[in-house]
Amino acid sequence: MQERDASIQSFYEFIKEGKLMGTKCLKCGYINLPPRPICQACGSKDWEWFQFSGKGKLETYTIIHVPPAKFKDLAPYIVGIVKLIEGSSITAIIKSKLDEVKIGLDLIVDYMEYKGEKLLCFKVEESQS
Amino acid sequence: MQERDASIQSFYEFIKEGKLMGTKCLKCGYINLPPRPICQACGSKDWEWFQFSGKGKLETYTIIHVPPAKFKDLAPYIVGIVKLIEGSSITAIIKSKLDEVKIGLDLIVDYMEYKGEKLLCFKVEESQS
Amino acid sequence: MLNVAVIGVGMTKFGRHENKTIRELWVEAAIKAIEDAKISLKDIQAAFIGCFSSEWWEHQGHLGSICADWLSICPTSAVRVENACASSGAALRCGVLAIASGLYDIVLVGGVEKMYSGPRKLSDTAYATEGLALASDEAYEQAQGLTFPGLYALMATAHMHKYGTKKEHLSKIAVKNHKNAAKNPLAHFQKEITLEEAMNARMIAYPLNLYDCCPFSDGASAAILCKADLARRFTDTIIHIIASTQASDTIALHNRESYVSLRSARVAAQEAYKMAKIESKDIDIAEVHDCFTIAELIAYEDLGFCKPGEGGKLIDEGETEIGGRIPVNTDGGLKAKGHPVGATGVAMIYEIVKQLRGEAINQVKAEIGLAHNVGGSGGTCTIHILKRVS
Amino acid sequence: MLNVAVIGVGMTKFGRHENKTIRELWVEAAIKAIEDAKISLKDIQAAFIGCFSSEWWEHQGHLGSICADWLSICPTSAVRVENACASSGAALRCGVLAIASGLYDIVLVGGVEKMYSGPRKLSDTAYATEGLALASDEAYEQAQGLTFPGLYALMATAHMHKYGTKKEHLSKIAVKNHKNAAKNPLAHFQKEITLEEAMNARMIAYPLNLYDCCPFSDGASAAILCKADLARRFTDTIIHIIASTQASDTIALHNRESYVSLRSARVAAQEAYKMAKIESKDIDIAEVHDCFTIAELIAYEDLGFCKPGEGGKLIDEGETEIGGRIPVNTDGGLKAKGHPVGATGVAMIYEIVKQLRGEAINQVKAEIGLAHNVGGSGGTCTIHILKRVS
Ligand SMILES: [Zn+2]
């Protein structure tokens, strides 16, 4: 998959394809999410694509009551930072009942069609609920 | 008229009333147009309102063929810098035929209703045409 | 040794300025600083002005030129600096570097922002909210529906979970800062609030409610820096800048090791203490960046006023109140004094200088003061330490 | 003596980068400069990045943080500087002050702009035109229907009237710069144009037509500054910055004494010649700010390459062409190399350094080079003079 560069555009192209992708540093092995042209851990420019399983836990969250214009229809909604089992973290909307969200919740990647875009989000893992 | 401060808002309030107003420095006599809280010539903060006769000459001009969105309906139109007989200069739309505009043209202040606003502009002095 | 002194400070009232534009607010603050320093416009050799997003709110860029122009100091060089909410902290730092370079003796620094009201563009809360979000990661935070209060809410949730910090701790910070602002005529809000009001306000981004958030304010601030050797020409109460540091962090929270502490603040503070050859316990008074109540609590920990996780305890013990061990935000802070983003960093210097001179509204006994100015959610932090010398 | 050397330069191709964001362009240029200097990321002690209006074009502020972040140099301090089209000239100057202050040995400077295309916000010509106008006076120029090309058109009309300058003189500048860019792989346009094409292009703001105007470009530039004492550790071809100056002027044209010359450029140039202890005739090569053809012609006069009013004559005599007495914009200039606003000032340094090293595309014989970077319609000007020392 090396033909795509480690760019923001590539990340969102993968999202459209239903893949959560980061870059793995070929020098130090650090997994960069979002993908980066320069490894955050060691500064190396050598990387390969890395696909996440999509499983993770909620590290922290907020409930947005005053949303940006674009997200008006969704409010109130949860945004959280999800720590994936592979070790990297990412910010996304969390599909959960507002009164059931808590740090440590087991999550799995999901996608939402919203205003013509495919949005990255996470939902509570089935086994748990 | 001292109750209004030497602000941009005051300038446009006067425009609405059909007055072209600057500030005259009480220290050095320099006439600041647009009005300024600090004299451009000497740095003094003491000023009084000064009303221009509205008469002047075209110092330089351009004809805008690619306009900003707001002025789309007017293009092509002339914008020039007018040197008033009192010595100060100001930028405004010049009402003139495109092929008759030239540096040195005698002008007099005018106003144009445009998209709900009163726009400062200048027109060719009657006596001349 | 930086060899830089502050010989003048000035600021506008923070709040709503319906009739004034950016350049007009700037001139008001700059003139106050110039008069405070008893210098003339001609003495200014360079200017550095912090502003976050005049393009967004007033459709006006090229701020350096317009600020020099309206102050009538052309052709003096004027640079606009943008580091989000730390824009004027960074501008101040550029001014410090300019004097330390030996090229300049007297430099004007400051900041300005029009965030809400104004004769040129009339903003509303939604537009202002979107404007503030410009300080966060467009591709990976804004795009995920995160707001600016949401960023600090993520830190608050994490802090509560890790350390047992309570909502009440946050509300107590709001109460303290409103109390400090109550007597400050330049503050956006001059009213005290009760803990009950602070606890029960309308939710903005859980767990942060309206009283955990600073307001959208208009305002400007300015300071005159001078080569320290020359300061005695202008004043007898000499205030030196004994440390000036800045650090960065990832713009997005999710790329950081911790959500309960700002690395940029810790690094800048450590470097500042080292530069000033002091320890955190030597600080008598601090202005910290309380854009949200949780930010002030985390600042206590990052600056070493207490151990990590003990910010709530410090509040409970009243140590950061006036009369406490280390009074914080004696002017009301961003929370109640207001937060015209670009003006905030130098407005902190205004309060520190007033305190060190003995001219403050809520005067405390202080010889050394610290200003902690954070950009965005910690992507930038500047630290300045000021000391009265005799 | 500034005691500052340039030990590395890098830039992206200027033009359309449909698939890249600001941070990605920045990283590309910065890495090239770092590799050119043969330093590592860890060697960078501070960064100053010029950007005009990322808020407008990509909805992204807090540029210092995002540029440090994506380059993986956190917690190194990173300041964003905005002086309209002179943003990276001003950023470079802050970097010079930072090294001159003695606080830093190695500093990264540069600039970036995404003006037109991009994956995050897709702009069109009208939006980009409005964006550029942010550099002019919102209240008294933008509000009167004036555009950015219109500002320079006002100067062109005045220059033609006062000095008899012809449209043909302007078009000859476009032809020269397109010719210089034709071989430059990093230029936005790599095609020569004829005088007839240049004369007869579609009118934008009379008397300026399409070929008098630089394009809207995306791109980034970077340079590594080093304390001059240490430069020999990194390279044998030592390039010193022997002058670094900046001046301001009123943002609006109508408040100036003259419309046929930029006071900011004259003042900055005079100070620069004085700082470098040279005269204008000592300059071997110059990069001047030709956002519009008339701007280059006026620059000749402001920099003292010819007398006031004789810019047209200088063009007619071919003195600013490659092979002439003082080659100007050997890389194609803003006109043909492109003008990603915030990147332009340091991209000029890229070309000067390449020329002084003997590594340029259109190599000329040169020991001393000058970069003239103008913000807006002259509200800011920075001048840098570089010299190869042996
Ligand atoms: Zn690595």
Ligand SMILES: [Zn+2]
């Ligand atoms: Zn005066």
